[in-house]
Amino acid sequence: MNRLIRAAATVLVLLLAACDSGRDLQVRTYELHRLSKDEALTLVTPYVDDGGYLSGSNELITVRTSPARQAEIAKVLAKFDAAPVEVVLHFRVVEANGFATRDSALADVEPLLRGLFRYDGYRLAREATVQVTEGGKFSQGVGGPTALEGEVERVTRVGNEYRVKVSISLTAPGGAMQSSVTAVAGKTVVVGSQKEGSAAGAWIVVMRPEVR
Structure with missing residues (x-):
């Protein structure tokens, strides 16, 4: 019985941690200058955390991921999707x-x-x-x-x-x-x-x- 209680408690802790992680995720929309939508989605996909998402429409992509990952994505896009020419x-x-x-x-x-x-x-x-x-x-x-x-x-x-x-x-x-x-x-x-x-x-x- 004690083992079952401890196992259930562990599962509950993991679920709560997952929920907390989800609450920490941040949604941000980026305007593209140089890259196409598909190019940007391919470039950014590796930076999306579990529980996040990625979508695109016309010259915009929207990313839901952690603040740290958002900072990395901003740097990547600044490098490959440069300012207006x-x-x-x-x-x-x-x-x-x-x-x-x-x-x-x-x-x-x-x-x-x-x-x-x-x-x-x-x-x-x-x-x-x-x-x-x-x-x-x-x-x-x-x-x-x-x-x-x-x-x-x-x-x-x-x-x-x-x-x-x-x-x-x-x-x-x-x-x-x-x-x-x-x-x-x-x-x-x-x-x-x-x-x-x-x-x-x-x-x-x-x-x-x-x-x-």
């Missing part, structure tokens, strides 16, 4: 219409434009370069009534590539265009187009991001 955006505003001659300034992107649109010809109308901190906004006049505005929403590293998500609006004669695009750093992408009012042509925004 500087991004340089190179813009070209292209006018599409019935141009008979080809513009040499667009030689590198004309095949891309012709693959997406069906205009007779293209010519470079405006150029602009802006430098923005990740998470920051920009506003840049590009001549006359034409202006570019937007935000570098997020930079994600995937392998050796940086992917830059940018939201952009173009105000040009005839109206305005708004778009959001994710581009690979160092590569050119067509952001979007805006019709030239009642004319048959359009304004097209081409962008190439760089990460510094």
Whole structure:
């Protein structure tokens, strides 16, 4: 009988210790800058104590673990999910219409434009370069009534590539265009187009991001 009592008491102590341990666990949510959700979950999983949990959604991960482990996780994320970076955006505003001659300034992107649109010809109308901190906004006049505005929403590293998500609006004669695009750093992408009012042509925004 005494043995049964001692065994029951031991089990009770262990259960109480487990409950106390659970009460000591802390919940914290981390915002990701560089890592994807899945990359961060893989990185943080070994630091989650028994009784804790780990979840993620979009650019956030939530961890329930001990305060000591939370401190370790914060250090790991600070190392591998660094602070916002500087991004340089190179813009070209292209006018599409019935141009008979080809513009040499667009030689590198004309095949891309012709693959997406069906205009007779293209010519470079405006150029602009802006430098923005990740998470920051920009506003840049590009001549006359034409202006570019937007935000570098997020930079994600995937392998050796940086992917830059940018939201952009173009105000040009005839109206305005708004778009959001994710581009690979160092590569050119067509952001979007805006019709030239009642004319048959359009304004097209081409962008190439760089990460510094």
